[in-house]
Amino acid sequence: MAQKRYLFTPGPTPVPPQVLAALAEPVLHHRAPDFREVYARVLGRLQDVHRTQADVLLFTCSGTGAFESAIVNLCSPGDRVLAVSAGHFGERWAAMARTFGCEVEELRYPWGETPSADDLARKLAELEPVSLVFLVQSETSTGVIADVQALAAAAKEAGALVVVDAVSSLGAVPLEMDEWGLDVVIAGSQKALMTPPGLATAAVSASGWERVAQATMPRFYFDWERTRRAQEKLDSAFTPAVSIVVALDVALGLLLDGGLEAAFERHVRLGRACRAGIKAMGLELFSPDEDRSAVVTAARMPEGMDSADLTLALRERHGVTIAGGQGELKGAIFRIGHIGWYDEFDIATALSAVELVLGELGAPIERGIAATRALEVYAEGTPV
């Protein structure tokens, strides 16, 4: 019999069967009326998920492609920008901006730390004027969720625009684009939006558009103005991944019908349950032990063990995919994503499988405690 497969990574994430079924519908033409109807609904639903009235531009690419679109549409060569980083993705955006000719300042923390709004305010005060700040809401490499509201306020106080990487957080933890005054928000289809990878978005506020008009970096495929003009007419600048757009429509419908607050609450409870299970197993958390850390839980491997052995055995012997560490954390941590179409039994399964394999690899793990504790904590219910 075919082995069952469990996808417990922080992206791609599990996709609900209704969304998978939508992918298998006959392909629509991107300029035909039946697609335009779906497209209009998707664009509106994306605004709802961002809590914004701003344009949400849809690109066929990964989250990295959409972040690149922010750099080339907002910057001119030589622009000074500040990247706040505390992990793999924050550092990627700094490297990317340098590649395109920005002068990049960094507020750089060791991987796993949580950026502070006070540090950001101080850094911006020290520097020559910096007009653009890059923030990461959910640092997928470490499990840290930054307080984007406070960080954005500090940046705006200093007169800078903010670009927020919300690729793995949008739809999982609160993000209020308009209320928090976020200028640009970048997201992707394959995390809490419960859709396969292939689409990514850039939500652009009025302040963002003002800057675009001044930015001279060349752009074509990722040109925001071209994309906005097309979207205004429910057209696409270039052939989009229509099947994934149709799937995203179904997934966003599921998310919004349940209500965003309910999704945020579920993610908080899943994070709590996962952390409780990890601690019950006797392992040390790497990600912060706080409610905000609701997207991915990272734990340190037992002394002397390599997470590559864990992730390999989980995949090969048990059909379970979790993530190891990235970059400098390779081997040292493992990560369980709990984003999107995910429930408490997924947490229990993930923890049971980790427990089983760590035992097989020789770690002194008491059996059965982790899943039990996770389900208990999940049942404790509504977070304050």
Add this chain to the structure above:
Amino acid sequence: MAQKRYLFTPGPTPVPPQVLAALAEPVLHHRAPDFREVYARVLGRLQDVHRTQADVLLFTCSGTGAFESAIVNLCSPGDRVLAVSAGHFGERWAAMARTFGCEVEELRYPWGETPSADDLARKLAELEPVSLVFLVQSETSTGVIADVQALAAAAKEAGALVVVDAVSSLGAVPLEMDEWGLDVVIAGSQKALMTPPGLATAAVSASGWERVAQATMPRFYFDWERTRRAQEKLDSAFTPAVSIVVALDVALGLLLDGGLEAAFERHVRLGRACRAGIKAMGLELFSPDEDRSAVVTAARMPEGMDSADLTLALRERHGVTIAGGQGELKGAIFRIGHIGWYDEFDIATALSAVELVLGELGAPIERGIAATRALEVYAEGTPV
């Protein structure tokens, strides 16, 4: 009852049910072994379809994104390039190269003409040295298939590298990347490769790689070297559209199992049948009346009629999607795509529907002749 839908455009094209079913499979992680197995097979099959030993780089984007990757990986600002254009796409690549700071020379024909290798040789002899030439194999806006083998030979004779847009032609008409000495070939998933849009490719020869090493335009998401390094390890630089990769594997399997020569022959017969039907209807062909024109057939509207009325009525009343004209041909022509998962009854249906609606719109069309003639010509069999 739900109306049946017919997709007869030159992209997206109809997708076989096996390929649609593959899209609906649970999402795989892009670094898990079950995905790597599919990924390795897709990369190999893409080489087979290109008839090349060169690297075929896979990007999550449209064909335009992949063409942009060619410009930013092959060029430095100020580079002189020559774009051969005779329609919408040729002109797009010239505009794109200008956007990125190339000095663009053009060998520009009126829309619908077929570029000539002699003209290209003369143009290259006239110009200061030009080291890069852009060619379009299938100009989707007009139905013209260029003789890329002869054009590439002329360019190479003059010491220039060639980049070939084969987005709508790869898998439909012959393309021999290695035998014809093509340096770079760009393609997309949503045409003859019978897969939904979302993936595009850049096949890069050794001569292409030599130029990449000298090219200074900034690139990140579309960076070829980064993508090659990842693909060598069956890794991805950025999260790819895994579901579409899985679907592409199935589609390429169908194409290669049937044999590329059989696919080329079928497309020639479909093109012949479509043109015979158009002529039998008393309409004037816009695309060339030649076997090579096997991807899309373009016809002029009857005097005084607008193709927007035809395409709208076909969609709204009959569930049939064909394409109108683009750019300067808007309103003047209509286009029937016959690419990929397409047979002679699709041609008959497309022609019957066009005939029906043109009659409703008041054109003096004799009924029943077009489909009959198309099926007769298709049955005449194997092209020489």
